[in-house]
Amino acid sequence: MNHESKYQLVFGDVNETLLLVAKDRFFDLIIADPPFGISFSKSSHEYGASDYHLYKDDFTPENYYEFSKKWISNCYNALNPTGSLYIISGWTNLQYILNAVETTEFHMLNHAIWHFSWGVYTKRRFVTSHYHILLLVKNPKKYQFVKQKHYDEDVFFWKEYNRGNDPHRIKGHPCQLPIVLLEKLILTSSSVGDLVGDVFSGSGGTILAARRTGRDVIGFELREEYKTIIEEKALFGKKLEKESVTTTLDKFLDKEDS
Ligand SMILES: C[S@@+](CC[C@H](N)C(=O)[O-])C[C@H]1O[C@@H](n2cnc3c(N)ncnc32)[C@H](O)[C@@H]1O
Numbered sequence: 465m466n467h468e469s470k471y472q473l474v475f476g477d478v479n480e481t482l483l484l485v486a487k488d489r490f491f492d493l494i495i496a497d498p499p500f501g502i503s504f505s506k507s508s509h510e511y512g513a514s515d516y517h518l519y520k521d522d523f524t525p526e527n528y529y530e531f532s533k534k535w536i537s538n539c540y541n542a543l544n545p546t547g548s549l550y551i552i553s554g555w556t557n558l559q560y561i562l563n564a565v566e567t568t569e570f571h572m573l574n575h576a577i578w579h580f581s582w583g584v585y586t587k588r589r590f591v592t593s594h595y596h597i598l599l600l601v602k603n604p605k606k607y608q609f610v611k612q613k614h615y616d617e618d619v620f621f622w623k624e625y626n627r628g629n630d631p632h633r634i635k636g637h638p639c640q641l642p643i644v645l646l647e648k649l650i651l652t653s654s655s656v657g658d659l660v661g662d663v664f665s666g667s668g669g670t671i672l673a674a675r676r677t678g679r680d681v682i683g684f685e686l687r688e689e690y691k692t693i694i695e696e697k698a699l700f701g702k703k704l705e706k707e708s709v710t711t712t713l714d715k716f717l718d719k720e721d722s
Pocket of ligand 1: 477478639670
């Protein structure tokens, strides 16, 4: 891997910034972990703490659906013709996302599950321990897919590496995806030197994962107050060790049948 990643952070509403940025260069891969639309969900507590902005959004079912349609179609227009989009979502408002996807030209290749064993404890229902991961492509005949192991199933699980014990997790953002998951998505659906976008950057994990895998990356985030957290987590200004990716993946990916 000889590519020195270029990285950038863009603040503001991604529906206003994404297509402006894409004018210079289309994305090869976009990762999207959208806000949960928690204000209207009866099951919002499933996802944990309530005293963060993330959990105080003012979506209604109607405007969450409209918002989803807008950002998903903007992602479509910001991608290369061979580009892919991963959408990561909890189950509570998944219906709005799936319905929004139906209004676009995207082709869904997978509806995968990331199983984590670190859910919020519940007494009278099963503990939520999964996220949905949709793999969408613009052209089902031409897209990137580099399998990470011979029999790569659509249920992802890292026994020792979960939602709550990600070693890269830092204080200040409530819902951070683990780097091992983001690296898997990036390695599967893009190549060294490609441009990866994260349209809801949060704590900036995708920026770190893209840099570690030698991809250029642009992160979009509404709230400027996360700047310091993102810069710290994504190690802005630091040269990253090339070996770090293989070290993580060798440790956590099941290599036995590769
Ligand atoms: C579920 S979190 C993403 C967490 C991220 N995957 C991580 O690992 O840290 C969603 C993020 O989207 C941001 N967001 C919400 N609406 C947005 C918008 N219109 N444009 C850009 N970012 C937005 C929120 O501030 C929040 O940080």
